[in-house]
Amino acid sequence: MAAQDFNFLLATDSYKVTHYKQYPPNVNKIYSYFECRRRKDPQFQEVVFFGLQYLLKKYLAGPVITEEKIQEAKQFFQMHFKQKVFDEDGWRRVLEKYDGRLPIRIKAVPEGKIIPRGNVLFTVENTDPDFFWLTNYVETMLVQMWYPITVATVSREFKKILAKHLKATSGSLEGLDFKLHDFGYRGVSSQESAALGGAAHLVNFCSTDTVAGLLMAQRYYGCPMAGFSIPAAEHSTIISWGRSREKEAYESLLDQFPTGPLAVVSDSYDIFKACKHIWGDKLKERVMERSEDSTLVIRPDSGDPAETLLEVIKILEERFGCSLNPVGYKVLPSYLRIIQGDGIDLKSIEEILERLSDEGWSVENVFFGCGSALLQKLNRDTLNCAFKCSYVESNGKGMDVYKQPVTDPSKGSKRGRLSLRKNSDGFIETVERGVGKPEEDMLVTVFENGTILQDYTLEEIRKNARLTEDDIAPPQ
Numbered sequence: 184m185a186a187q188d189f190n191f192l193l194a195t196d197s198y199k200v201t202h203y204k205q206y207p208p209n210v211n212k213i214y215s216y217f218e219c220r221r222r223k224d225p226q227f228q229e230v231v232f233f234g235l236q237y238l239l240k241k242y243l244a245g246p247v248i249t250e251e252k253i254q255e256a257k258q259f260f261q262m263h264f265k266q267k268v269f270d271e272d273g274w275r276r277v278l279e280k281y282d283g284r285l286p287i288r289i290k291a292v293p294e295g296k297i298i299p300r301g302n303v304l305f306t307v308e309n310t311d312p313d314f315f316w317l318t319n320y321v322e323t324m325l326v327q328m329w330y331p332i333t334v335a336t337v338s339r340e341f342k343k344i345l346a347k348h349l350k351a352t353s354g355s356l357e358g359l360d361f362k363l364h365d366f367g368y369r370g371v372s373s374q375e376s377a378a379l380g381g382a383a384h385l386v387n388f389c390s391t392d393t394v395a396g397l398l399m400a401q402r403y404y405g406c407p408m409a410g411f412s413i414p415a416a417e418h419s420t421i422i423s424w425g426r427s428r429e430k431e432a433y434e435s436l437l438d439q440f441p442t443g444p445l446a447v448v449s450d451s452y453d454i455f456k457a458c459k460h461i462w463g464d465k466l467k468e469r470v471m472e473r474s475e476d477s478t479l480v481i482r483p484d485s486g487d488p489a490e491t492l493l494e495v496i497k498i499l500e501e502r503f504g505c506s507l508n509p510v511g512y513k514v515l516p517s518y519l520r521i522i523q524g525d526g527i528d529l530k531s532i533e534e535i536l537e538r539l540s541d542e543g544w545s546v547e548n549v550f551f552g553c554g555s556a557l558l559q560k561l562n563r564d565t566l567n568c569a570f571k572c573s574y575v576e577s578n579g580k581g582m583d584v585y586k587q588p589v590t591d592p593s594k595g596s597k598r599g600r601l602s603l604r605k606n607s608d609g610f611i612e613t614v615e616r617g618v619g620k621p622e623e624d625m626l627v628t629v630f631e632n633g634t635i636l637q638d639y640t641l642e643e644i645r646k647n648a649r650l651t652e653d654d655i656a657p658p659q
């Protein structure tokens with residue numbers, strides 16, 4: 184539920200306040216849809232639909248319009264436009280007729296579903312002919328869906344890369360869900376972004392430090408604990424001992440966390456000397472006595488990721504030895520692992536994994552952390568998210584509408600009422616012009632007249648978003 188001070192009437196772009204005066208006379212339905220437009224770029228050819236349930240529960244459900252909010256908006260827009268444009272009467276009619284609930288219907292693909300680019304993901308239409316101007320009023324807020332969709336999609340692309348290499352170098356996918364840890368809380372633009380983005384990552388993984396995302400999963404997606412973390416050092420807890428006591432700092436961590444996994448950032452001064460002379464010498468016995476469920480996870484945090492990771496793993500091999508797994512790749516002793524959380528994005532993780540396997544190392548040895556590349560280095564154009572009107576009714580007569588800019592055909596929009604179906608070859612496609620069969624439509628009514636009609640849990644969303652066999656096929 185939105186905070187008391189949240190005024191739905193003010194949660195839109197200014198120009199939309201003037202749009203009720205711009206539609207043709209006698210319009211009684213505006214029907215619009217959201218898609219991630221298809222592009223030629225082979226990257227991100229399919230998207231994970233995620234996040235709508237939060238926005239509906241938080242901002243659209245229930246009596247979002249009140250007399251006080253109408254008054255507030257009336258005064259606000261009078262000052263903002265320096266003229267009377269705000270449709271006080273229109274909003275008051277919503278208040279009187281629907282008790283402030285929004286007379287719109289939203290049909291959406293189930294959350295977690297993997298949909299190829301260029302397909303309808305949700306539609307919005309007014310359910311009462313008097314409120315046709317409401318459909319696109321909510322565009323502003325609903326297009327913010329670009330963020331959770333894009334984070335969930337990027338996170339799943341990471342998962343595809345990790346799955347391929349983990350399978351190829353270990354023969355199994357065991358532990359895949361813990362291979363990419365969300366380090367991104369500090370790097371996002373707001374607490375809400377951390378919550379939405381953090382939850383979006385948890386659609387694909389169970390490994391995070393972004394607490395806000397866990398709370399989102401709990402409160403909006405019925406998941407008591409969607410992800411896990413472990414005790415870990417940061418530079419302050421190492422350098423606070425002073426340079427001359429680096430060994431004491433590490434030793435104290437082993438004493439403070441004698442059982443259970445422990446991650447120690449070890450690059451404060453010299454990661455290579457730390458691995459060779461402290462972890463691999465002065466504290467070697469302490470490290471070796473830790474059992475496999477009390478793994479020491481060494482964290483480099485600087486230098487070229489691939490170069491540093493490989494040099495560290497070679498030093499650890501020299502100091503602690505390694506064994507061969509059933510598919511012939513080298514694995515460090517189970518009490519020793521590495522987490523690389525610096526400089527990770529979709530491009531660098533691919534390079535690192537290629538280098539590791541080329542040099543005979545199993546992906547079992549490493550974990551990755553990702554911050555900004557997972558939660559922030561994105562925008563609405565990453566997946567070309569757009570919201571367009573495709574169908575209008577006037578005097579009860581329907582008309583398919585569309586845009587088709589001569590200056591950019593790729594910005595052309597779909598026309599007519601839309602449905603989403605799986606065709607006879609199993610491919611998902613959008614049927615336009617209102618000719619789709621209702622019984623084939625994958626779009627589900629999730630919101631109608633102020634009421635949310637579906638409640639997806641993270642568990643079912645994760646099932647929808649699982650990788651397919653094709654996603655895991657060996658690297659070509």
Ligand SMILES: O=C1OCCC/C1=C\Nc1ccccc1
Pocket residue numbers: 364365366367368392412413414415416446447448480482522524552
């Ligand atoms: O090292 C680690 O091992 C695994 C647990 C998390 C962790 C580090 N967390 C972190 C968070 C935000 C920025 C940087 C690191």
